[in-house]
Amino acid sequence: MKVNTKTRYGIRTLMELARNDSGAGMHQKDIAVNQDISYKYLDHIIAQLKSSGLIVPVSGRKSGYRLTRKPEEIAVYDVFTAFNSTLALLDCLFDGELCEKHERCAAREFWDGLNSVIENYLKDRTIGDLIDRQSALESQQGGLAYQI
Amino acid sequence: MKVNTKTRYGIRTLMELARNDSGAGMHQKDIAVNQDISYKYLDHIIAQLKSSGLIVPVSGRKSGYRLTRKPEEIAVYDVFTAFNSTLALLDCLFDGELCEKHERCAAREFWDGLNSVIENYLKDRTIGDLIDRQSALESQQGGLAYQI
DNA sequence: TTTTATCCTACAAAACAGATAGGAAAAGTA
DNA sequence: TACTTTTCCTATCTGTTTTGTAGGATAAAA
Numbered sequence: 283m284k285v286n287t288k289t290r291y292g293i294r295t296l297m298e299l300a301r302n303d304s305g306a307g308m309h310q311k312d313i314a315v316n317q318d319i320s321y322k323y324l325d326h327i328i329a330q331l332k333s334s335g336l337i338v339p340v341s342g343r344k345s346g347y348r349l350t351r352k353p354e355e356i357a358v359y360d361v362f363t364a365f366n367s368t369l370a371l372l373d374c375l376f377d378g379e380l381c382e383k384h385e386r387c388a389a390r391e392f393w394d395g396l397n398s399v400i401e402n403y404l405k406d407r408t409i410g411d412l413i414d415r416q417s418a419l420e421s422q423q424g425g426l427a428y429q430i
Numbered sequence: 431m432k433v434n435t436k437t438r439y440g441i442r443t444l445m446e447l448a449r450n451d452s453g454a455g456m457h458q459k460d461i462a463v464n465q466d467i468s469y470k471y472l473d474h475i476i477a478q479l480k481s482s483g484l485i486v487p488v489s490g491r492k493s494g495y496r497l498t499r500k501p502e503e504i505a506v507y508d509v510f511t512a513f514n515s516t517l518a519l520l521d522c523l524f525d526g527e528l529c530e531k532h533e534r535c536a537a538r539e540f541w542d543g544l545n546s547v548i549e550n551y552l553k554d555r556t557i558g559d560l561i562d563r564q565s566a567l568e569s570q571q572g573g574l575a576y577q578i
Numbered sequence: 579t580t581t582t583a584t585c586c587t588a589c590a591a592a593a594c595a596g597a598t599a600g601g602a603a604a605a606g607t608a
Numbered sequence: 609t610a611c612t613t614t615t616c617c618t619a620t621c622t623g624t625t626t627t628g629t630a631g632g633a634t635a636a637a638a
Contacts, residue, residue, distance in 0.1 A: 322598055341606080388445075389438070400544065407540065415540075435626080474627095477586080
């Protein structure tokens with residue numbers, strides 16, 4: 283049970299954009315360098331973030347990618363669902379048809395409960411929270427990093 | 431982010447043993463049939479449960495596999511760790527050496543927090559809870575099943 | 579002694595993760 | 609305009625993990 287790298291990189295990409303709130307957008311190249319993510323791999327991450335409506339490329343002066351919402355309005359849950367078709371620990375959680383015992387299965391209920399706990403955790407925390415915490419960490423110790 | 435089938439089957443195997451508390455042990459064949467798990471695949475599940483000390487094979491009259499502890503003393507967490515080397519959503523959570531930014535990484539803290547939430551959920555629920563709930567479900571609606 | 583059950587190791591198909599590669603299209607720049 | 613850079617799209621590759629199956633040795637039960 284691991285979180286995939288796309289989700290993790292996606293979060294870091296949004297954090298990068300959220301921090302760099304200088305008015306100008308940010309280019310893929312700079313995100314890749316700052317976050318130490320392969321430039322080409324980032325292609326996929328960005329495509330996904332874009333099609334999920336979390337970021338948008340702007341052109342003209344100050345071109346680059348930008349967040350479509352304020353960091354404090356982007357729940358980590360939104361990023362997660364952008365990279366994972368469903369947040370379902372088991373397929374049968376969201377698809378009752380898969381098992382005729384769906385309605386009277388204590389195990390399914392158990393996993394469903396865990397699923398909810400995870401979902402709530404992800405919904406309760408935003409990209410804004412993350413960059414705030416990152417700033418706090420950095421002012422404590424210096425250095426700049428929120429790499430995983 | 432899925433739970434693997436071995437963990438799920440492992441839980442169901444323990445539930446099966448916990449229910450069948452007739453004094454006699456239970457044979458692999460019967461577990462396989464009752465839980466609709468491939469007999470041969472169950473080999474691996476059982477081996478793992480055994481080496482984790484959760485079940486033990488007994489011989490003589492009333493032979494078969496038995497739980498080594500009471501159902502209410504087996505946390506689902508114990509089963510989970512039997513089938514997953516660590517409960518770590520990310521490798522860097524348990525291995526600070528993997529990333530020099532470990533101590534000042536808001537993202538890592540975030541995942542760490544989620545990890546704890548999951549861990550607590552798994553530790554707070556036992557096989558005993560699951561079979562109690564299953565009994566309740568079955569007495570409500572009849573039928574017997576806790577398959578995933 | 580025959581049958582059945584446990585135990586152990588090897589193998590294999592399929593799915594998935596984590597990337598890399600190439601180039602078309604669009605945008606920026608001189 | 610010409611050229612350079614950046615974005616965007618699709619295909620491919622490689623390794624690992626998952627989900628099993630297979631075969632047989634060993635031990636136990638009938």
